[in-house]
Each structure stands twice: as structure tokens, then as C-alpha cells.
Amino acid sequence: MAFTIEDVARLAEVSKTTVSRVINDNSNVKSETKVRVLGAVRELGYTPNSIARALRIRKSNVVGVIIPRGIEYVFSDPFFPELIKGITTVLNLHNLNLHLVMSNSESEHRQAYSNLLKTKHIDGVILVCPRFDDKQYILKLRRASLPFVLVGRFPLEKVNYVGYDSKQGACSAVEHLIRLGYKQIGFISGSFDLIGGVDRFEGYKMALERHSLEYDSELVTKGDWTREGGYEAMCELLNKAKVPTAVFTANDQMAVGAVKAIKEKGLQIPKDMAMVGFGDTQLASYIEPSLTIVKEPTYEEGAMAAEMLVKLINDEEIKEPQVMLETKLIIRESCGSKMAKIMKG
Amino acid sequence: MAFTIEDVARLAEVSKTTVSRVINDNSNVKSETKVRVLGAVRELGYTPNSIARALRIRKSNVVGVIIPRGIEYVFSDPFFPELIKGITTVLNLHNLNLHLVMSNSESEHRQAYSNLLKTKHIDGVILVCPRFDDKQYILKLRRASLPFVLVGRFPLEKVNYVGYDSKQGACSAVEHLIRLGYKQIGFISGSFDLIGGVDRFEGYKMALERHSLEYDSELVTKGDWTREGGYEAMCELLNKAKVPTAVFTANDQMAVGAVKAIKEKGLQIPKDMAMVGFGDTQLASYIEPSLTIVKEPTYEEGAMAAEMLVKLINDEEIKEPQVMLETKLIIRESCGSKMAKIMKG
DNA sequence: TGTGTAAATGAAAACGATAACAAGAAGCCA
């Protein structure tokens, strides 16, 4: 069996308390004793039992990360790994462990939540990509007075989150098209159960408004974040009386589907139809033509969310409880902007 | 503060022991008492403190999943999410929690391991994609007599793993090309610090041998799993005196890079150069032409590894400690096999 | 009615650590 603090104490001929002191704060222990204790620790290969410690100090050094059910369709490409990497990097720095909760159905999701709240073995929670209907769960977290941070903006007072400015990002994408001279700009939206879906739509409208272009619902189709959805949405747009000359899609997956539809129709990108996507998938840079996109700061989101949670757990003050990161427009071939640049120059 | 078993006991006017019995095994409790206890549990919204329980029963219901350092380059696309999904689905079924360890450097990796082994708060470990030099850690796990399962084949006696047959998969890819009539088949390998890198190379050679084609080192270049590496490796192949008419790449990322090199050279796929990749990335299906690939059974790997670990933890017998899953050849456009099929028919 | 067995319950110990408190040793100053 593994050795306990008692074994160390016996070997070093001191009390458990002294051993504990040496291991933890080192306060007021004669250096001679300290040496003896550390020697015993080394000799036995002792490490504290983290569970016993967690029970006593009421702190487990574990944070839960909840990935919502059925979220795969948003997890285009490197989102998930990137986010987790951002989170773990920070957690590792603080010697915190990551407890990953991934649920594949609504009922699993509900159960995961209540387990997390009730079993009391978690110091805090990071909730990834909350949907509107996660509000109930978020309120539960709050009532349980468990520190938590959302990854993704959420429209609730005084809730801590790290998000990126989807609306602004979408707006900049559309403005990019407008600057290039496009006027009939279509939009393939995502679903509206995700905050990002709504924000991107608003960003689209904001850009139009800023440049005094009229919003025309004929140019807008609702997608569902998937490639197939993007394909169908684009087909729909192409069959309308008023066909856009440029399209902004709410994510990359749909953009890829849309590209397929455009090509099948015999149209060329960007000559006949310019495109901007949203996301940070490899896909976007590898299809032909490579897609101009609005890039999400995924790694940073994860890292900052983790940092914020660490502060919450340590009862430090949060200066900025609602962080909005900037998106970045990555210009590639799908808008013909290189040509445009030459024209400008 | 949260309620404890003592509060429930007081409310139900029984002892803690009885409450514990009701919650756990239900043995020998009068149904009348049981009702009273359950009522108290509900009234207080009591759930057991999992840490206290873990301390007492020496079982935490947590399994660690270790993702090696610097592995991103192997994590083409949906590998990581798919694998984790496979793992969590099974763990959820058994009410086990997932503790994710992701290390971004060798030192973090080493530390993560020793933490995991020492802090004794974990019932078992799943180690993803072990590299050859992980052997030391694997031996440590074994010495600690902590149940563990590897995801990915590992050449060590009596070690439990779930892998897929990389060699056979590679072989079938190359045989596919051979069947289509290609004789000068090039190979862009991965690095050899991963077992899969070696296996794929062997599969390549095995296919040649089976069909009495001579192995020619002129047709082989070493890549590094990345797109850039694939690009450069392909350039190298194209500049040799003896240029292959078909190429098998050890993963998709490199295939994509290779495609780029081929196109830049003005060659057409599959007319001038056929291609087969390895992996299960979206990328492969979306570049032009879509890539024929050998698909890894990622979800299944995760699920089966988790199942095996659960059995190990429960001291059940493992009938098959070393599972090799089958890969699947997905035929798309990059080999011109449609034409070939017509010719056959 | 007494006896033996099974069912139902509870008291106390244990899991392995830390915290609160107490107390002895040592140093300082008058």
C-alpha cells in the first residue's frame, strides 16, 4: 500500500502535524527537523493523498469544463482542441486539474450539470458555448454559488464570460465586401439557438445600415451550421429572382457547402460570387479558392476564461467580468480583394 | 452550507449508517424507514459528498486521459473530439468522470504523469497515442499497478491497448493503387517516433512485396505529418529522376500539402498522379479532387479503450487485451478508380 | 413461554489529511 503522512511522521520521529507543515507552508519548523522530514518523504516516496486533503480543506483543485450536447456541428475543425489547449495551459500553470464533461444528449447534459453541482468535488466551472436554453443551468450554477465562467457571450446581467465579438466580426466581414464594391450581399445564417447565430445576423444588418444599404430578406437564408445546410441555403439563394453578388456565411462549414453549390451552378468565385466565412477552420484555407474569413480567437478565449476562473476561485477581484475579444479578418482569395487592392493603389 | 449525511439522519430520525445504507446498497432496511430517509434526502436536496466517499472507499470514479505533448500535429481534424467523444460516451454510461491531462511540453508531460501516479485520486488511465519514448512512463504506470489502457498499438508485452491496424491499412491503400495498375508508387512517410509512422511504412513495403514490386528508396521521402512537410516531400519526389505515378501519404495533412505541390507543377490528379491519404479528416473530402483515404476508427478506439479500462478497474477479466480495429478504405476521386471500375466491369 | 435465527438499526472506528489549540523550549530583558 501507499505510504501515508503517518508513516512519514513515524520515520522522521515527529508528529503528523509537523510533516504537514513541512509539506505545506513550512512555517516555524526548525531547519534540522525539516531536513529529517524531507528525508523521510524521499525515502518512502511519499506524496499526499489529494482526496484526503481535498476533504479537509474543502478545495479539490479541480475545475469542470462542460461541453454542451450536440455541439459537434459548431466544432468545425480545431475549435475544440484549440480551446482545450488554451484552458489547460493556464490550469497547468496553477496546478489545477481539468474535469471534462461532455454530454451527447439533453438528458445526459442535465444529469452532468446536477452531478457537477451536487457532488461538491469541483472548485469552479467553465461552460463552453452556452445556448440560450442553457440559462436555467447557468442560474443553477449561480444559486449554487459555484464560481463559473462562460466561453461565449451570454446576455445575462453580471455573468462572467469571455467571448469574442461575433457581431463586430460579422460586421467587418460584410463591410469588407461593401468596401470592395459589392452591394447585393447575401447572408447564410446559422441557427438562432446559439448566441453567435443571432450576433452574426445582427452584425450583417449593422454593416448594411452603416453603409446605407437596405436590408432585404430576399438575400437571407437560414442555415444550420452544417455543410449540407450551407449547400441547400446557397441553392435557395441562387434560385431566387434577386441573386446576390457576394455572400457572407455564418460559419466555415456552411461556406464550404455554399462553394459547392456555386460551383455546381457553373459560377466562379470570386468573379461571379464573392464569399466570406466565419471561423478558424483549416478547411477555409484549403478549399479552392481559399476563403476569406473572420477568425475567432479560440485559444485566447480558453486561456482567458481559465484565468478568470482561477481568479474567481481565489476570491480575487475581477476587473473586467465580461471580456470581448476581437476577431480578425483574414483576407484570402474568395473576395477578389487582391484585385481590389491593386485598384486602390 | 450544503447538507451532510448527518443532517439527513437527524431529519429522518435514524443514524448516519442507515442513511448510508439507503443511499447505497439498500440492504436490510425496513421499507418504512427507507421511505422516511428518502423523504429527508429529497427535502434537503442532499447528495453525498463524493470526495468524502472517495476517501473512504478508496475509489474516486475518475479516470485520467493523457494527451501527449506536442501531439497537435497528429491531431488532424476531428481526431481529438471524436476520440474524446468515444471515451466520454462509455464513461458516462458507467458514471465515471474524465480527468483530462494535456501537456504542452516534455516537462509538463513528465509532471503530469507523476502527479497522476502519486496523488492517488484516479482509478485508471487512458494514454492516447503513445510515442516510443513514452515507454518509461508506461512502465511507471505498470509499476504503480494503476489500471491503464493505451489508445494506439504499443510494442510491449502484456500491455493493454486498443489500436487500429496501421500497417494493414497502409497496405490496403497501396494495394488499391496496385490493383488500379500503378507500379511506381511513391510514399511520403511520417516521423518514426510514433508507432503509426513505422507501421505505415511497413504496410507500404508489405503491399509492394505481396505484389512482387521492388521497393525503391528513390520513391520514398520522409515527411513530418504537417502540410508543409508534405509539400516539401512531394516537391522532392517530383524533382527526382524517377518520378512516381501514384503517391501514398502517411496522413491527410501531408496529402493536402502534396496536392498543392503537384498542382503547382502543373500536373493533374489523378491523371498524372494518383493519391491516397490516411486519416479521417474533413479536409480529405473537401479538397479537389477529393482524396481517397484509409479511415481510422477513432470513435470506436476511444469507446473500446474506455470499456477495457472500466473492466480493468472492476477487476473483470479482459478476454482480448490487445485489440486491433480495422481501417476502412474510402474511395473518392484521387485515384481515378471510378474509371478503373468501369474498365473492370 | 423460551429459544434460536434473521432482520433492522446504531455506535464507534476508519479513510488521510489539516486546523485549532495547548504546551514545552528557547531567547530576551530587567
Added chain:
DNA sequence: TGGCTTCTTGTTATCGTTTTCATTTACACA
């Protein structure tokens, strides 16, 4: 030397469960 403070150490309680063991109650049977 006595009294005070500071340093160092140990004893005991505690975190919230489960387990062991003992005890009480219920029931069947002679």
C-alpha cells in the same frame, strides 16, 4: 532569576463518508 515573548512541536478534533461490530427487535418454532 523571573517573567515575557517567540519559536517549535504535539495532541486532539475535524472534514463527510463507509465499514465493522454490536445490539436490539421481530418472528418462527418447539
